[in-house]
Amino acid sequence: MKHLDLYDVLAVAARVLECDPAAAIRSTELDVVDAVLREVAELDDLVDAAALLLSGLVRGCPFSGWNRRVSVAVTLQLLALNGCDLRLEPVEELDDLLDRIGAGEASSSAVAELLRARLNSPLAFASLASFALEGPTWEETVMYEKFSDAARQVVALAQEQARDLHHQYIGTEHLLLGLLEENTGVAAQVLAGCGVSAPAVRTFVEETVGRGQDESSGFVPFTPRAKKVLELSHKVSLQLGSDRIGTEHLLLGLLQEGGGLAAQAIVKGGTDLSHLKRQLMQTIEQRKRAEAAVQGFLTEGAQHSGTWVTHDRGRHLVGELNTILDENERLHEEITRLRQKLRAHDIDPDD
Incomplete structure (x- = not known):
């Protein structure tokens, strides 16, 4: 099991507190953090270690400001470092646990029980955690930190699809099914x-390569093509200026790779790959404009009101604006279809 050191914790604190590392050091009780880390390092069970880490940091209050938020973030970092993720919803249950930890009413075993119930299976990310692309830092700096929650879910679903088909590998076709x-x-x-659907892709896969004979168990590796897709998705996210690898980047990686069973399934279903890529890029650009507009609104609002606008509020506004953009796009497509029908009946829609 991999453990965090003091520098890892300070790096997380700096990100959460939105300050430079020097400020994080000055505002942190280093002795308290060091004592907790030394206790955690003696444990071999990941969940027990995470429970002890969370409990120790919440009770010790070593972080000046947002101690609970930093403590949870540090715990998530430990889990991510070991290939696992934690479901934070419903937050009420987690808030109650943090209250009980702070009041000294929750034992480490009780904390471990809740964490274990919310832990996403490490098998879902075993394949990603196992392979290196250019060097040993891939799994830490790219997979665990840069994959969005939705992208991680895609990987987990891809593995499920491979298991359902009794395949002993995760190929581009399974990644496509995971995306769908x-x-x-x-x-x-x-x-x-x-017009790309999961049932159609699954039927194509079964007709092309068939189902496996034996059920898959344990580790399911990526094929070389699937590894290439993940590498390309990372590169694409950087080219587009994103600090996260989202589902859109995974799909762009699939389309760039272009030679796997996923691409064949899309074409077989009647969708042109170039058209799909154009639609995807248009959607990405729409969302970038929406986020920029909302960020400008939030910044201006905070300057005028003198209040701090939360990141969650920003996300909600972006989501609302994206919904409006989606509705506008659907309306535009419907109008285009109506205009085409009118012209087909020799009616000029512009008269």
């Missing part, structure tokens, strides 16, 4: 809008 089954991300929306 995730259902909420940008990629799923664009794929659905272009």
Whole structure:
């Protein structure tokens, strides 16, 4: 099991507190953090270690300002470092746990029980955690920190699809099925809008390569093509100026790779790859403009009101604006179809 050191904790604190490392050091009780880390380092069970870490930091209050938020973020970092993720919803239950920890009413075993119930299976990320692209820092700096929650869900669903088909590998076709089954991300929306569906892709896969004979168990590795897709998705996210790898970047990686079973399934279903890429890029640009507009609104509002606008509020506003953009795009497409029908009947829609 991998453990955090003091510098890891300070780096997380600096990100959460939105300050430079020097300020994080000055505002942190280093002795308290060091004592907790030494206790945690003696444990071999990840959940027990995470429970002890969370309990120790919440009770010790070593962070000046937002101690609970930093403590939770540090705990998530430990889990991520070891290939796991934690479901934070419903937050009320987690808030109650933090209250009980702070009051000394929750034992480490009780904390561990809740964490274990919310822990996403490490098998979902075992394949990603196992392979290195250019060097040993890939799994730490890219997978655990840069994959969005939706992208991680895609990987987990891709593994499920491989298991359901009794395949002993995760290929591009399974990643495509994962993107479709995730259902909420940008990629799923664009794929659905272009007529790509999970049942059609699954049927194509079964007709092309068939189902495996034996059930998959334990570690399911990526194929070389699937690894290439992940590498390309990372590069694409950087080219687009994103600090996260989202479902849209995974789909762009699939389209750039272009030679796997996923691309064949899309083409077989009647969707042109170039058209799909154009639609995806248009959607990405729409969202970038929406986020920029909301960020400008938030910044201006905070300057005028003198109040701090929360990141969550910003996310909600971006979501609302994206919904409006989606509705406008659908309305535009409907108007275009109506104009085409009118012209087909020799009626000029502009008269």
